[in-house]
Amino acid sequence: MEFEGRDIISIKDFTRKEIDYILETAEAIEPIAKTGSDMLKGKILATLFFEPSTRTRLSFEAAMHKLGGSTIGFAEPEIASVRKGENLADTIRVVENYADVIALRHPREGAARLAAEFAKVPIINGGSGGEEHPTQALLDLYTIKKEKGLIDGLNIAMVGDLRFGRTVHSLAYALSLYEVKLYFVSPPLLKMRREVLEAIKGKVDVLETSNLDEVIPEIDVLYVTRIQKERFPDPAEYMKVKGSYRINMETLGKAKPDLIVLHPLPRVGEISPEIDRTSHAKYFQQVWNGIIIRMALLALILGSIK
Numbered sequence: 001m002e003f004e005g006r007d008i009i010s011i012k013d014f015t016r017k018e019i020d021y022i023l024e025t026a027e028a029i030e031p032i033a034k035t036g037s038d039m040l041k042g043k044i045l046a047t048l049f050f051e052p053s054t055r056t057r058l059s060f061e062a063a064m065h066k067l068g069g070s071t072i073g074f075a076e077p078e079i080a081s082v083r084k085g086e087n088l089a090d091t092i093r094v095v096e097n098y099a100d101v102i103a104l105r106h107p108r109e110g111a112a113r114l115a116a117e118f119a120k121v122p123i124i125n126g127g128s129g130g131e132e133h134p135t136q137a138l139l140d141l142y143t144i145k146k147e148k149g150l151i152d153g154l155n156i157a158m159v160g161d162l163r164f165g166r167t168v169h170s171l172a173y174a175l176s177l178y179e180v181k182l183y184f185v186s187p188p189l190l191k192m193r194r195e196v197l198e199a200i201k202g203k204v205d206v207l208e209t210s211n212l213d214e215v216i217p218e219i220d221v222l223y224v225t226r227i228q229k230e231r232f233p234d235p236a237e238y239m240k241v242k243g244s245y246r247i248n249m250e251t252l253g254k255a256k257p258d259l260i261v262l263h264p265l266p267r268v269g270e271i272s273p274e275i276d277r278t279s280h281a282k283y284f285q286q287v288w289n290g291i292i293i294r295m296a297l298l299a300l301i302l303g304s305i306k
């Protein structure tokens with residue numbers, strides 16, 4: 001399978017075979033995540049983050065360091081020359097001279113695709129507005145597979161902001177390649193985007209509802225998301241849906257004993273801290289799995305794993 005030099009813009013650019021290969025590579029690389037390696041010695045990753053981030057950027061940087069590579073970049077575009085009015089295409093054409101691969105997060109949908117059109121080095125989309133977040137979807141799949149043994153046959157619910165949340169878009173596209181049933185649980189205002197529903201139609205069973213209690217007994221994986229306050233065009237609309245779902249012990253009262261709860265983080269009240277102590281909680285494992293997936297991706301893209 002050929003990954004060297006490839007961009008990672010949308011999860012839709014990958015087949016199930018390719019995704020499975022990435023997950024297998026991650027599994028194989030996991031021991032190295034503890035010991036470290038010099039597989040990518042001399043290689044440079046640039047992280048260009050035009051939007052706030054803690055885990056995605058640090059996770060990419062940690063992954064690169066664990067493989068012996070180094071990192072450059074910025075997380076405060078207001079102090080970079082973007083502030084002087086430089087456009088994204090120019091920024092990319094400059095940075096590609098400094099780095100072997102670029103991880104980009106940008107508030108605009110389509111930004112990662114545009115960057116890839118200009119760049120000679122591979123671009124990894126670390127989040128493009130409310131559109132997609134493909135590396136998060138890969139680490140979500142990796143977590144599901146690790147915790148559940150396999151992905152096929154599961155009932156998977158996504159809860160919260162399915163309209164502006166980019167992680168659920170990428171995850172839904174990815175899961176449509178497996179034999180799963182998807183439950184989209186949201187207030188009517190924050191329903192799963194039509195373009196996503198259209199793309200996965202006929203591939204997987206989908207159930208849309210606003211009532212979590214009704215479906216919770218059937219669920220194997222509960223993927224909770226933050227309401228994306230910053231992406232609402234109208235603050236009054238946000239106030240209507242703020243705090244729509246709060247997962248606590250009571251919510252999970254009728255859940256399967258081996259239900260796992262995932263969240264891309266940061267959480268702002270959607271999951272009560274009392275859940276953290278239960279065996280359902282896997283959101284901090286996702287963080288660790290994020291490093292492993294990004295190590296695998298960097299090694300594949302830079303050609304040190306074939």
Ligand code: NCD
Binds near residue numbers: 167266
């Ligand atoms: C998510 C994001 O940035 O889309 N965070 C992340 O990358 N782990 C989710 C969010 O911000 O709610």
